[in-house]
């Protein structure tokens with residue numbers, strides 16, 4: 530049984546894609562221990578509640594310093610003891626000590642084909658604004674292991690999506706979610722749950 534914690538900051542459509550895949554048997558042998566958010570009003574927390582899953586809000590705003598928040602965040606995760614932490618639209622930098630503690634056990638979904646439009650400052654709609662500004666014809670999404678950098682960890686899966694004439698950041702975001710994110714994130718989780726992607730120190734990626 531793969532025990533997961535899913536971290537969200539906003540709408541939580543990727544969390545919903547995971548929940549749907551679990552319900553429909555596209556993700557097996559897994560359970561979500563808790564959904565963690567840095568934002569008390571994140572709709573992702575509501576989705577957790579509707580699915581009967583514990584929702585936990587841990588906001589940097591509730592701590593005097595970032596260091597205190599990082600410590601509380603890390604301690605909370607250690608107490609939950611997940612096999613896998615899934616960053617599903619979680620817009621908080623993971624403290625290095627947590628990356629160490631859960632080496633090779635944290636994955637992230639990013640809405641571009643890394644190494645394009647990623648790194649500091651590229652999150653949410655900004656990624657798609659960047660893609661449209663540059664005029665790329667193909668974009669997509671990436672699931673990768675999390676390391677100490679921003680969007681720099683080993684890549685597990687990518688899926689390309691066409692940019693269309695007249696796209697706005699919003700329309701492109703929606704297409705990348707529908708055609709890539711909501712597909713590859715559940716797929717990777719299933720591959721991990723079935724032992725086809727090994728997690729832990731090795732970070733070897735997908736063996737086909």
Ligand code: GAR
Pocket residue numbers: 537538539540541542543544573617618619620638639640651652653656706710
């Ligand atoms: C998703 O597009 C996700 O890929 C992105 O935020 C959105 C969250 O949507 N994540 C990043 O940009 C991380 N760098 P959701 O809350 O509806 O899943």
